[in-house]
Amino acid sequence: MSDTDASPALHSPEARARAERFTPSQRTAMTVLLAANFTLAVDFSILNVALPVIGRDLGFVTDALQWIVTAFALCAAGFTLLFGRVADLFGRKRLFLTGIVILGLASAAGGLAQEPALLLTARVGQGLATAMVTPAALSLMTTMFPDGPARSRALGLNGALMAAGFTIGAVLGGVLTGAVSWRWAFFINVFIALAVVAIGPFVLREPARLGRARLDVPGAILVTAALIALVFGIDNAGRMGWTTPGTWAPMAGALVLFVVFLGVESRAAQPLIAPSLLSRRSIAWGNAAGLLAFATFTSLVFLLTLYLQEVLGYTAVAAGLFLGVLGVGTVLGGLIAPKIIGRRGPKTAIVGGLLVQAAAVAPLAFAGTPRTWLAPVLILTFVGGIANLVAIVGYAVASTAGVPADQQGLATGLVTMSQQVGITLGTPVMSAIATGVAASTLLPGLHLAIGINAGIALLAAVLVAVFLGRTGATARPPGGLTPRREGAARSGSTR
CATH class of the missing domain: 4.10.860 (DNA Excision Repair, Uvrb; Chain A)
Structure with a gap:
C-alpha cells in the first residue's frame, strides 16, 4: 500500500468532511483537553521574560535563576514516559484529572511564593503535572477517535494550540510582568484548572481497561x-x-x-515498554522525526530572538510581538496538516513538512544587519512555522497509528517525551554553536547555527523518507472503513 492509497469512500470532500466531524460530546471533551494542553504549553515559556524580576522580588542569586526553568523541564521530560504507562494501567481520565489538580495547587503556591524554595517546589509540581496531563490527554484523544481523519484533525488542533502556546507564553509573560505582576503567570492556571476539574469528569470518556497489569x-x-x-x-x-x-x-x-x-x-x-512497540518503525522513526522537528524550530526562535534584539536592535517586547507571526504560522500548519495527512498519509506530511521547513530556514543564514531584512525574516519564519507543524502532526499520527488501546498511554508518552527532550535539547545546542564562533560580532555565529538548523531539518526529512517505511504511511481507518462504519466505531469508542 502506498502513501497515496485511501479508501474510495473518503475521496470526495464531502466524505472527508463527514469523517473529520466531531460529535457534540467529542467537541466538549476536546475543548477540555485542548485547554489543558494549551495551558501547559504556555507554562514552558511564560516565565522566561520574568526571570530577572522574579529574582529581585524573591531574592534569587543570579546563578540560581535557571532552576526556575530547569526544575520544570526535568520533571516534565523525566517523568512523562512513566506517567504515560501509568495512564494505561490505572486510567487516563483519572491521571489527567489528578494532574490538573496538582497543576492548580502548584500554580497557587507559585503565585503566593515569598521565597525561592516555595517557588522551585511549585515549578516541580507544575512539571510533574505536565508529565501526567500531556500523555494522558493525548491518549484520551487517540482512544476517543480511531485511526483516520478525525484523529488527525484532533492531533492537528492539539499541535496547533500547543505550538501557539509556546509563542503566546513568551509574549504573555512579558505583558503580565510589565502591566500587573509575574504572579499572574501562575494564578491564571488556577482558574483554568478549576474549570477543567469542574467539567472534565462529566465529558471525558475512555475504553474499559482489560484485566489488571502491574507496573x-x-x-x-x-x-x-x-x-x-x-x-x-x-x-x-x-x-x-x-x-x-x-x-x-x-x-x-x-x-x-x-x-x-x-x-x-x-x-x-x-x-514498561513492550518490545513489539519499539520494533515498529512508525514509532521509532516517527518519534525521532518529532524530536528533531521540535529541537530545530524551538531553537530557531531563540536564534531569531538574538538576531532581532542584538543585531537589528529591537526591544524584547517588539521581538516577541514579531515572533507572533511564527505563532500564527504554526496554528495554520496545525489546521491544514490533517488535510495533507488525509490525502497523502503521515509519512508524506513529515517529509514534506521538514523539507519546506529546511527551505524556509536556509535563507535566514544570510540575514544581514539592515532592518530591511525584517520582512523576509518574518515571511520565511511564517512559512517555516506552517511546515514545522505539518511535520509535527504527521509524527504524532504516525507514532500512535495502529497501537492497541491498552498501550496508547505509552505511545503518547513517547510522543510527549520526544517533544520535551527536543525542546530541551535544541536551544543549548544552537546556543553553543552561535556563541562558539570566534568573531567580534554575534552575526557569524548566528549564520552558522541557522545553517546547521536547516541542515538538521533536511537530514531528518531524508532519514524519515528512507527508514519510516509504509508502516506509518496511512492515516485512514484500518481495513478501509467507510465514513458510516468509521462513525459507528468512533461513537463506540467514547462510551
Missing part, C-alpha cells in the same frame, strides 16, 4: 532516572559548555541507565 517498577525507576540525567546534562550544556563534567557526566550516566533499562525490559514479565 514495571525497576524499568520505571531506570528510565525516569535516565531521562532526568539526560535533560539535566543538556540543560547544563547551555550554561556551562559541552566539555565540562557537569554536562558530559550526567549524559554518560543517562546512556548507562538506558542500556541497563533495555536489559531489564528484555527479561521483565510485564515490561
Whole structure:
C-alpha cells in the first residue's frame, strides 16, 4: 500500500468532511483537553521574560535563576514516559484529572511564593503535572477517535494550540510582568484548572481497561532516572559548555541507565515498554522525526530572538510581538496538516513538512544587519512555522497509528517525551554553536547555527523518507472503513 492509497469512500470532500466531524460530546471533551494542553504549553515559556524580576522580588542569586526553568523541564521530560504507562494501567481520565489538580495547587503556591524554595517546589509540581496531563490527554484523544481523519484533525488542533502556546507564553509573560505582576503567570492556571476539574469528569470518556497489569517498577525507576540525567546534562550544556563534567557526566550516566533499562525490559514479565512497540518503525522513526522537528524550530526562535534584539536592535517586547507571526504560522500548519495527512498519509506530511521547513530556514543564514531584512525574516519564519507543524502532526499520527488501546498511554508518552527532550535539547545546542564562533560580532555565529538548523531539518526529512517505511504511511481507518462504519466505531469508542 502506498502513501497515496485511501479508501474510495473518503475521496470526495464531502466524505472527508463527514469523517473529520466531531460529535457534540467529542467537541466538549476536546475543548477540555485542548485547554489543558494549551495551558501547559504556555507554562514552558511564560516565565522566561520574568526571570530577572522574579529574582529581585524573591531574592534569587543570579546563578540560581535557571532552576526556575530547569526544575520544570526535568520533571516534565523525566517523568512523562512513566506517567504515560501509568495512564494505561490505572486510567487516563483519572491521571489527567489528578494532574490538573496538582497543576492548580502548584500554580497557587507559585503565585503566593515569598521565597525561592516555595517557588522551585511549585515549578516541580507544575512539571510533574505536565508529565501526567500531556500523555494522558493525548491518549484520551487517540482512544476517543480511531485511526483516520478525525484523529488527525484532533492531533492537528492539539499541535496547533500547543505550538501557539509556546509563542503566546513568551509574549504573555512579558505583558503580565510589565502591566500587573509575574504572579499572574501562575494564578491564571488556577482558574483554568478549576474549570477543567469542574467539567472534565462529566465529558471525558475512555475504553474499559482489560484485566489488571502491574507496573514495571525497576524499568520505571531506570528510565525516569535516565531521562532526568539526560535533560539535566543538556540543560547544563547551555550554561556551562559541552566539555565540562557537569554536562558530559550526567549524559554518560543517562546512556548507562538506558542500556541497563533495555536489559531489564528484555527479561521483565510485564515490561514498561513492550518490545513489539519499539520494533515498529512508525514509532521509532516517527518519534525521532518529532524530536528533531521540535529541537530545530524551538531553537530557531531563540536564534531569531538574538538576531532581532542584538543585531537589528529591537526591544524584547517588539521581538516577541514579531515572533507572533511564527505563532500564527504554526496554528495554520496545525489546521491544514490533517488535510495533507488525509490525502497523502503521515509519512508524506513529515517529509514534506521538514523539507519546506529546511527551505524556509536556509535563507535566514544570510540575514544581514539592515532592518530591511525584517520582512523576509518574518515571511520565511511564517512559512517555516506552517511546515514545522505539518511535520509535527504527521509524527504524532504516525507514532500512535495502529497501537492497541491498552498501550496508547505509552505511545503518547513517547510522543510527549520526544517533544520535551527536543525542546530541551535544541536551544543549548544552537546556543553553543552561535556563541562558539570566534568573531567580534554575534552575526557569524548566528549564520552558522541557522545553517546547521536547516541542515538538521533536511537530514531528518531524508532519514524519515528512507527508514519510516509504509508502516506509518496511512492515516485512514484500518481495513478501509467507510465514513458510516468509521462513525459507528468512533461513537463506540467514547462510551
